[in-house]
Amino acid sequence: xxxxxxxxxxxxxxxxxxxxxxxxxxxxxxxxxxxxxxxxxxxxxxxxxxxxxxxxxxxxxxxxxxxxxxxxxxxxxxxxxxxxxxxxxxxxxxxxxxxxxxxxxxxxxxxxxxxxxxxxxxxxxxxxxxxxxxxxxxxxxxxxxxxxxxxxxxxxxxxxxxxxxxxxxxxxxxxxxxxxxxxxxxxxxxxxxxxxxxxxxxxxxxxxxxxxxxxxxxxxxxxxxxxxxxxxxxxxxxxxxxxxxxxxxxxxxxxxxxxxxxxxxxxxxxxxxxxxxxxxxxxxxxxxxxxxxxxxxxxxxxxxxxxxxxxxxxxxxxxxxxxxxxxxxxxxxxxxxxxxxxxxxxxxxxxxxxxxxxxxxxxxxxxxxxxxxxxxxxxxxxxxxxxxxxxxxxxxxxx
Amino acid sequence: xxxxxxxxxxxxxxxxxxxxxxxxxxxxxxxxxxxxxxxxxxxxxxxxxxxxxxxxxxxxxxxxxxxxxxxxxxxxxxxxxxxxxxxxxxxxxxxxxxxxxxxxxxxxxxxxxxxxxxxxxxxxxxxxxx
Numbered sequence: 331x332x333x334x335x336x337x338x339x340x341x342x343x344x345x346x347x348x349x350x351x352x353x354x355x356x357x358x359x360x361x362x363x364x365x366x367x368x369x370x371x372x373x374x375x376x377x378x379x380x381x382x383x384x385x386x387x388x389x390x391x392x393x394x395x396x397x398x399x400x401x402x403x404x405x406x407x408x409x410x411x412x413x414x415x416x417x418x419x420x421x422x423x424x425x426x427x428x429x430x431x432x433x434x435x436x437x438x439x440x441x442x443x444x445x446x447x448x449x450x451x452x453x454x455x456x457x458x459x460x461x462x463x464x465x466x467x468x469x470x471x472x473x474x475x476x477x478x479x480x481x482x483x484x485x486x487x488x489x490x491x492x493x494x495x496x497x498x499x500x501x502x503x504x505x506x507x508x509x510x511x512x513x514x515x516x517x518x519x520x521x522x523x524x525x526x527x528x529x530x531x532x533x534x535x536x537x538x539x540x541x542x543x544x545x546x547x548x549x550x551x552x553x554x555x556x557x558x559x560x561x562x563x564x565x566x567x568x569x570x571x572x573x574x575x576x577x578x579x580x581x582x583x584x585x586x587x588x589x590x591x592x593x594x595x596x597x598x599x600x601x602x603x604x605x606x607x608x609x610x611x612x613x614x615x616x617x618x619x620x621x622x623x624x625x626x627x628x629x630x631x632x633x634x635x636x637x638x639x640x641x642x643x644x645x646x647x648x649x650x651x652x653x654x655x656x657x658x659x660x661x662x663x664x665x666x667x668x669x670x671x672x673x674x675x676x677x678x679x680x681x682x683x684x685x686x687x688x689x690x691x692x693x694x695x696x697x698x699x700x701x702x703x704x705x706x707x708x709x710x711x712x713x714x715x716x717x718x719x720x721x722x723x724x725x726x727x728x729x
Numbered sequence: 730x731x732x733x734x735x736x737x738x739x740x741x742x743x744x745x746x747x748x749x750x751x752x753x754x755x756x757x758x759x760x761x762x763x764x765x766x767x768x769x770x771x772x773x774x775x776x777x778x779x780x781x782x783x784x785x786x787x788x789x790x791x792x793x794x795x796x797x798x799x800x801x802x803x804x805x806x807x808x809x810x811x812x813x814x815x816x817x818x819x820x821x822x823x824x825x826x827x828x829x830x831x832x833x834x835x836x837x838x839x840x841x842x843x844x845x846x847x848x849x850x851x852x853x854x855x856x857x858x859x
Contacts, residue, residue, distance in 0.1 A: 632768055634792040638736075638744060660768070672765030708750050708796065710772040710788035711765060 333644040334690045338530075338622055339479055339507060339681035340648055344573070345532035345580055352534055352573040363566050364555070373568050380575025387578045388524060388541050389515040396540045396558045397571050401506040403551070404525035404540035405430040405473075407562065408502040411548030412471045412523070413438050419470035420444040422499075424456045425666035426480075430525075431473055431504055432662075444468075453615040454483035454667050462493045472501045476508035476524075480650050480663040480679055481614030482623025484512065491520030500546065506530055506538075510581035511589050511620050516541055528570065532684070533577030537570030588684060593621035595682045595691055600624055602695040607702055609715075613664060613677060624680040625650075627664075627673050630712035631705040636678050639701035645694055650677045672711070736793055737827035743797035748804050751786045758854065760846025762839045769795045773803075773843040777851050781810050787843070794829050794837035798822050802840040811848050817841050 335343075344352070355376060361369030363377050378392065385392040398404045409431065413421065423435050425447045435445045446464045450456055456474055465472070472494050477484045487503055494501040502523035505514055510531035516524055523546065527538040542548060542561065554563025581588075603610055609629040628636060633649030640647055650661025660674035669677075680694070706712040736744075756774035763769040769791035776784035785807055787799040802822050806814040819841045823829045829838060 630790065632791050632795070635744070635796060638741070638793045642741075642745065670766075672768075675765065675768045708747065708788060709790040710761070710770050711790045713752070713788060 331644045332693060333646075334686075334694055335646045336624075336680040336682060336686065336690075336694065337646045337648050338683035338686075339482075339620075339679065341529045341535065342532045342683055343685075344534055345577060347580060348533055348573050348576045351576045352569045355569040355572050359568070361568075363568060364557070373566075376572045376575075377566050377568060380571045380578075383575040383578045383582075384526070384539050385541075387509075387514070387582045388526075389517050390541050391544065393559065394541055394544055396542055396561045397566060397574070398538050398540055398562060399536055399567070400529070400538040401428075401504065401525050401527035402430040402538075404527070404538050405502075405504055406434050407540050407548060407551055408523040408525060408542075409434045409471065409473055410438065410551060411561075412500055412502070412546075413441075413443055414549035415547055416470040418442060419468045420446070420466050421471045421473065422446045422448060422461060422464045422469060423473040424448045424450060424475070424485075426450050426454055426456075426478055426663045427473065427475055428479055428504055428506070431475070435473070448474075450666050452668055453618075454478050454481045454613075454663060455615060455618075456485055456490065458486050458489040458493055461490050462497070465493075465497050465499055469497075469499050472499055474501070474503060476503045476505035476514065477512065477620050478614065478663060479507045480661055480677075481625045481667070482507075482620040483615040484508070484618040484620065487519050487521065494522075495520040507620060510578070510585070511592075511622060513585060516543070522546055528574035528577050531577045531581045534570050534573040537567055537574045539574065584684075589621040592682055592684065592686070595686050595688060596621060596624055598688060598691045599680060599682070599694065602691060603698065606695060606699045611669075611673065613667070613669070622681045622683065624682070626678055626680075627669065628676045628678065628702050629673060630676070630709045630715060631702060632675050633677050635705050636676070636698075636701060639705065640678075640694075640697060643697045643701075645697060647678050647680045650674070650679065735830045736797075739801075739825075739827045740793060740797040740829070743800040743826065744793045747787075747796055747800035749786050749800065749807070750788070752788065753784055753786050756847075758847040758849075758851030760843045760848070760850055762843045762846060763791070763795075765790060768792065769837055769839060771795065771799050771839055771843040773799075773840075773847040775844075775847045775851060777811065781808060782806050782814055783808075785844075785847075787840075792833070792837050794833040795839070797826055798829075798838050798840040799843070801825050802844055806844060811851075815845060815848055817844065 361373040363374040381392045509526040522543040524541040529535040611627040613625040664674040753774040757777045789799040
């Protein structure tokens, strides 16, 4: 059966060039970077080369890069690290952050920190003026993502960075989704801490990094050896680190063209859905959105049933809602954007990748319309919808 | 198909080939449970003849489990007496499907409730008319 993977925002296949260097550092250059001998020196040099590559991609200095086990650890290290160093204070974040940020902030609330969760507009954008208004005398950190993982909206990070710099407050950004898709310059953005992950950019899972602006002191999450300038103990994950370095190098090399090519495929899907399926709503900002992200609500049907129908035809996508104990929880992002719960239950995210073709999109469109139609014919909400007859499309795609 | 689905083959089979979908013209009883905010709405309509469920149809908004449970319950009770149908509970529906993932046992397993409501609706209509 034809298979079309449209879940690149969840994870990506490892690029063959990346797999090659990972393999080489598993079996050949296997030394411990802390060792004095040549085996160790080889590994050390590979790690430092990767650090330079990641630093260059963010317009940072190599010593400002701390390798972590991934985006979640980078978020934890940034937020907990700043908070514990400060001892007490106030943190500002948004309601649409990844759970790695939200749940870390919630945990800090139980430790006595105050947290403000800023609302977003209907497109999922944090308003810079809301950040400015929320800053208090005891604010120690602002954490706002560079782009949202579910709806793809790009946040006004530069404007938020300028405010934070002016007010003397540290700014962290979870850039896990934006990295490799948007140019990121920590100096121009005035970002002090930035989280990235390898497996979203065709690198291996289990490796990421935190950019930490020079001079910022963090209390580490773990204690052990003096690795990563005492910010992250433990023998370096050398194969992962070189994999991240190579994935970064490829992403940087392709940054001038690849995102535009992906955006063309993305727009083909957005247009196609809008033209062939009535009663749909495009979630997220129609313009300021990640080049890989398509997120729609399909009225009168539920997300998981759409995913099952797509999966049976070899198409992989994802849904924001999740069955938890006892209730189906709609996506916290869509709810924060003001979507009614029933509409939010019918959301599906398609995230295209470097290998997605126009033919793939045609195939998806050929499957999706009939699948939605079949589910709607089963849906009492569709039968009872206002007017009863077929209706024109929902929110205009331009809107 | 993916090898290890959270759902049994029987759930998938009912999801892709649901039995008795639709509405009955002039039903004798209608039962509706759930609400769209929770992600599941099920509607059962029955036609009763000689104390038995002569026909039954469902309409469901919800996940794979919600659709599959609705489908199988119609199969389980069609032709049965109202008493027999009232005795079918959500747990039996889940086991008829070979089980459901734990998270689906509550919110998406309401098909028997919808059926019971339809029977109760039929009985409440029948009484005043004598």
